[in-house]
Amino acid sequence: MSKSAGAGAQREAARQDAAIRLGELENHLGYFVRRLQHWIFRDANAGLATIDLDVILYSILETIAANPGAAQIAVAGALGIERARMVALLDDLQQAGLIVRERSEQDRRAHALGLTPRGRVILKKANALVAAHEKRVARRLGVDNYRRALAALAQFETDETRG
Amino acid sequence: MSKSAGAGAQREAARQDAAIRLGELENHLGYFVRRLQHWIFRDANAGLATIDLDVILYSILETIAANPGAAQIAVAGALGIERARMVALLDDLQQAGLIVRERSEQDRRAHALGLTPRGRVILKKANALVAAHEKRVARRLGVDNYRRALAALAQFETDETRG
DNA sequence: TATTGTTATACTCTATAACTATA
DNA sequence: TATAGTTATAGAGTATAACAATA
Numbered sequence A, B: 001m002s003k004s005a006g007a008g009a010q011r012e013a014a015r016q017d018a019a020i021r022l023g024e025l026e027n028h029l030g031y032f033v034r035r036l037q038h039w040i041f042r043d044a045n046a047g048l049a050t051i052d053l054d055v056i057l058y059s060i061l062e063t064i065a066a067n068p069g070a071a072q073i074a075v076a077g078a079l080g081i082e083r084a085r086m087v088a089l090l091d092d093l094q095q096a097g098l099i100v101r102e103r104s105e106q107d108r109r110a111h112a113l114g115l116t117p118r119g120r121v122i123l124k125k126a127n128a129l130v131a132a133h134e135k136r137v138a139r140r141l142g143v144d145n146y147r148r149a150l151a152a153l154a155q156f157e158t159d160e161t162r163g
Numbered sequence C: 001t002a003t004t005g006t007t008a009t010a011c012t013c014t015a016t017a018a019c020t021a022t023a
Numbered sequence D: 001t002a003t004a005g006t007t008a009t010a011g012a013g014t015a016t017a018a019c020a021a022t023a
Helices: A004-017 A023-027 A029-051 A055-066 A072-079 A083-095 A117-141 A143-153 B004-017 B023-027 B029-051 B055-066 B072-079 B083-095 B117-141 B143-153
Strands: A099-103 A111-115 B099-103 B111-115
Touching: A023 B055, A023 B117, A029 A055, A029 A117, A029 B029, A029 B117, A029 B143, A055 A072, A055 A083, A055 A111, A055 A117, A055 B023, A072 A083, A072 A111, A083 A099, A111 A117, A117 A143, A117 B023, A117 B029, A143 B029, A143 B143, B029 B055, B029 B117, B055 B072, B055 B083, B055 B111, B055 B117, B072 B083, B072 B111, B083 B099, B111 B117, B117 B143
Parallel strands: none
Antiparallel strands: A099 A111, B099 B111
16 A cells, blocks of 8 residues: 555645645534544554454444344444445445344334344444444544533434434 | 435334344443434434535535635544545535635645635634534433533544544 | 646446336 | 334545656
């Protein structure tokens, strides 16, 4: 993965950030949310890559573990993933031997999702990696800020305006 | 924009959210950040669409206004946009008559970016629309939570790990 | 040699529509 | 008629590499 030119350009761009003013953006939560999310995804994905997962796949595994037998559309809805896209993501997890799709007994259109024994083992490792990532976020943001941010953002409900 | 089938599916998915547990995700800032960002982008873009802008184009306009004469790579670096992608975004703004690209006198490789008079008018309207959006975010999140979130997240510095 | 802007390419994600099998 | 899962496609975004002009 040679990135001699690209890394240099990015480093230079970062250096110039200090001289750039953000104007009204400083007053907009969306700007900071986007910036933080960008960093969080890169850091979390870098950790999860060691067990061939990423943030999305991990979130799906964790949600299935918390809701055994749930249908694809329920997990997709909870995570804000399109149901069309969920198909390919679950294909990946199934081919990796981490989940099973069984016909639901209540509704034969639906798949009842579940973790395999291997899925449970990987999920346990993933949760350890994500916990380490959370500590990095907390250290970076400051422990007090981290707690405040988590408490404030956890109260946001998105359901009403979906779709 | 007929979305009879899609909207129905999404509404159903949202309804089922209530029954879905999130497990460890409840303790992860990244989950809530992603959820909030998703809502914020949709809401802000819906507002800005009335003047043919979106959040990214608005952020670029505002940054240029705050840093007249800045080079493309400096603006890109401040906003976390790839410099390759910045080219097309600035093409859009230029074709819309909102910005100008002039050769920098200090560094003839670089473009000195600036707003046109029309760009300044549109940016003023955009800032009003975004201010209205921010109020919706604050109302949705609760004013105290909004202030706490803004204060906490504004202290996150991303520079070190770019690239 | 390195950087700015540019073009090109491959891959991922989003949004949407349509199909099947079920309900 | 409507929904769950699936497939397909178009448009956006990301990541990367390479090139010309310039430093």
